[in-house]
Amino acid sequence: MARGGALIRRLQLRRTGVIISRQQIANMNTTYYGHSCFSVEVAGKRLLFDPFITPNPLAAAIDIKQLKADFILVSHGHVDHVADAVEIAKRTDALVVANFEVASWLNKMGAPRIQPMNHGGAVNLDFGRVKFVSAIHSSTMPDGSSGGNPGGFVIESRDGNFYYSGDTALTLDMKLIGESTKLKFAALCVGDNFTMGPDDAVKAADFVGCDQVLGCHFDTFPPIKIDHAAAKEKFQAAGKTLHLLRPGEAADF
C-alpha cells in the first residue's frame, strides 16, 4: 500500500513537471551475531533480533557496547534470546518489541521503551510494519516467570519484507505468511532438537514462499550442532539457498 502510494505520488509529480529524487529500494544489510541474534538495516533503522551474545562463546568477538539498535525484537522469553536485551536497550534507548509478557518483563528489568504485542497483531513503526505471528515452542523468562507465548515476526518495509521464525516447530500457519507477504528472505531456526531441523526448515521456506534463508539457532550448544554442508545441500536440492554465517559476518538481501 505504501509503495503504491509512493508510485502514485511520483506519477502525479511527473505530470506537473516537478523533478524529484526517486526513493531507492535499498538492500537489507544483515549481520549475524551468533545463535538467533542478527540485525537488519530497514529503511535506515537498525533492527536487532534476540540478543544473546555475552553468554555465547561463539560470539566472543562481538562487543555488545558497539552494537547499534533502534529496535530490539524479542521472539520469546528464553535466556538464549533475551540475555543482552536490557543492557542494549538501556544504552541505545531502542524500542523493545515483544509479546506482552516478555516486553513487560524486560521493562521491569530496565528496558526503557517497549511495544507490547500479541499474536496476529501488527503495528506501524518508523521503518515499516511489524506483525507478531505464531510459533510452536515455549517461553519462560530467565527468572521462571511467565514469558507468555512464543512468536515470530513478519517485517514489511519499503526496502522489502522478511520473516523471522523465532524458535518454532514447522507449522502450517507459515503458509498464511506466504499468502499475504512476498519475502526477500526468511530467518529460520535450523538446529533441530529444540526447534525445526534442516528438513523441516526447507518445508518452512516453501510454506512462506521464500528461497533465501538465513539459518538461526544452530551450533551454539551440542544438541543443536549441525552438519553445514548437509544442511545447505538439502536447501539446494529444493532450489533454495541456506546462508550459515559466522558471528560478525554480514549479508545483503
Ligand code: NI
Ligand atoms: Ni527457546
Ligand code: MN
Ligand atoms: Mn532458543
